Amino acid sequence: MTIKEPLFENPFVGYAYSYPHKQAYRPFESAIPLKALWQDEPTENLFLYVHVPFCEMRCGFCNLFTVANPKGNVEEQYIHALKTQATIVKEEIGPSQFARLAVGGGTPTFLELPLLEQLFSIIQHNMETNTRDVPFSFEMSPKTITPEKLNFLYQNGVDRVSIGIQSFVENEQKTLGRPQKNKEVFDALAMIRAVDFKTLNLDLIYGAYGQNADSWLFSLQSAMAYKPEEIFIYPLYTRPLTGIEKMAKNEIDNRFHLYLLAKEYLTSQGYEQISMRMFRLKSIDKTADNLQYCCQEDGMLGLGAGARSYTKYVHYSSEYAVGSKNVKSIIQNYIAKTSVDYAVADYGIKLNDDERKRRYLIKSILQVAGLDKRQYQAFFKSDVLADYPQLIQLIESGLCFIENDTYIRLTSEGIDLSDAIGPWLYSDEIVAKMQDFDLK
Numbered sequence: 074m075t076i077k078e079p080l081f082e083n084p085f086v087g088y089a090y091s092y093p094h095k096q097a098y099r100p101f102e103s104a105i106p107l108k109a110l111w112q113d114e115p116t117e118n119l120f121l122y123v124h125v126p127f128c129e130m131r132c133g134f135c136n137l138f139t140v141a142n143p144k145g146n147v148e149e150q151y152i153h154a155l156k157t158q159a160t161i162v163k164e165e166i167g168p169s170q171f172a173r174l175a176v177g178g179g180t181p182t183f184l185e186l187p188l189l190e191q192l193f194s195i196i197q198h199n200m201e202t203n204t205r206d207v208p209f210s211f212e213m214s215p216k217t218i219t220p221e222k223l224n225f226l227y228q229n230g231v232d233r234v235s236i237g238i239q240s241f242v243e244n245e246q247k248t249l250g251r252p253q254k255n256k257e258v259f260d261a262l263a264m265i266r267a268v269d270f271k272t273l274n275l276d277l278i279y280g281a282y283g284q285n286a287d288s289w290l291f292s293l294q295s296a297m298a299y300k301p302e303e304i305f306i307y308p309l310y311t312r313p314l315t316g317i318e319k320m321a322k323n324e325i326d327n328r329f330h331l332y333l334l335a336k337e338y339l340t341s342q343g344y345e346q347i348s349m350r351m352f353r354l355k356s357i358d359k360t361a362d363n364l365q366y367c368c369q370e371d372g373m374l375g376l377g378a379g380a381r382s383y384t385k386y387v388h389y390s391s392e393y394a395v396g397s398k399n400v401k402s403i404i405q406n407y408i409a410k411t412s413v414d415y416a417v418a419d420y421g422i423k424l425n426d427d428e429r430k431r432r433y434l435i436k437s438i439l440q441v442a443g444l445d446k447r448q449y450q451a452f453f454k455s456d457v458l459a460d461y462p463q464l465i466q467l468i469e470s471g472l473c474f475i476e477n478d479t480y481i482r483l484t485s486e487g488i489d490l491s492d493a494i495g496p497w498l499y500s501d502e503i504v505a506k507m508q509d510f511d512l513k
């Protein structure tokens with residue numbers, strides 16, 4: 074029996090978008106001062122991620138750390154807390170530079186313009202980063218953008234905007250627990266295209282209740298009217314504590330069929346596949362891309378409740394929850410923190426050498442570009458094929474190949490099975506921790 078058969082049994086095990094998953098995080102026995110955590114880290118090419126955990130609605134499929142329509146002045150308090158955290162963190166980690174910026178959530182454009190201005194001021198002044206000098210990505214939703222907000226983002230250096238549309242079929246939007254009017258969506262996309270952002274990314278979901286090949290193609294074709302530079306297509310997962318958990322589901326799982334349709338269609342429209350989810354227009358100019366930051370090797374600094382930070386050996390964040398009551402309580406704890414609290418990491422995971430290597434492997438191999446054996450060797454002083462014989466199994470089963478004795482890449486069929494291969498590469502310890510996690 075080859076391993077190909079079990080992988081084919083279920084191509085949709087899980088999305089390995091980060092490793093280790095936050096559900097493997099736990100409270101540290103004792104808090105670690107950020108100064109100690111970052112003192113031996115290279116800090117000249119960091120990724121700065123700022124999390125804004127607010128949305129105008131809680132989509133039925135979403136398990137991200139966010140809360141819908143917070144009451145009172147929670148957003149103001151949150152931005153105030155963010156400023157305090159930024160000041161402390163910048164001091165603690167010492168001289169540092171950011172090669173890439175992203176503000177995500179949640180829906181950062183849920184913030185009104187004066188709060189967005191404060192958010193940018195925090196990045197520019199407290200984090201000492203010129204937002205116009207580095208690639209800068211910003212997430213948004215159709216209902217929360219205005220021409221004023223978009224112009225502000227553009228004038229201040231945002232060059233990639235990412236918007237979740239999910240479907241252009243109103244009935245499917247309802248079954249996804251994200252009711253929205255198409256007119257609102259079309260107006261929002263036209264508004265974005267009226268501003269000269271370098272990259273528009275559009276998210277779509279396949280596998281919604283009632284969705285079929287025709288309606289899925291309709292959504293893909295509707296997206297083409299705006300020629301987004303990037304499209305992410307997400308298989309629908311029904312995750313615990315989300316709104317769709319108790320809603321109707323398709324009798325037959327058609328996700329793999331819909332995925333293959335999208336892959337064929339997007340390729341025919343001039344897109345190249347970057348990973349199972351990501352497709353990018355072939356014609357866009359990549360020469361100006363800032364290539365300084367490498368997610369496998371460089372650190373990430375997260376600000377805000379829900380944001381993770383990555384050093385070589387420690388990943389940390391605030392606690393994680395999905396249920397509204399618990400998300401609210403974590404946000405309140407974040408707002409109530411003192412300067413002393415922001416100066417330490419108290420929740421996360423320590424990575425041993427094996428987990429660091431696995432992370433590198435998983436982050437690389439699930440991209441069409443694959444893993445560069447020489448870089449892995451230079452980074453870890455060991456051979457990836459010896460470290461992870463699973464790669465040999467993948468090669469023997471026709472899901473992976475080695476090019477020029479250097480690049481280890483999944484075949485097209487292997488990329489299609491990314492959501493099976495990724496979790497298959499997790500260590501037993503991480504799987505056990507994720508299974509033990511008490512999701513609230």
Ligand code: SF4
Binds near residue numbers: 128135139
């Ligand atoms: S999918 Fe996006 S807009 Fe919907 S609840 Fe999640 S973060 Fe908010």
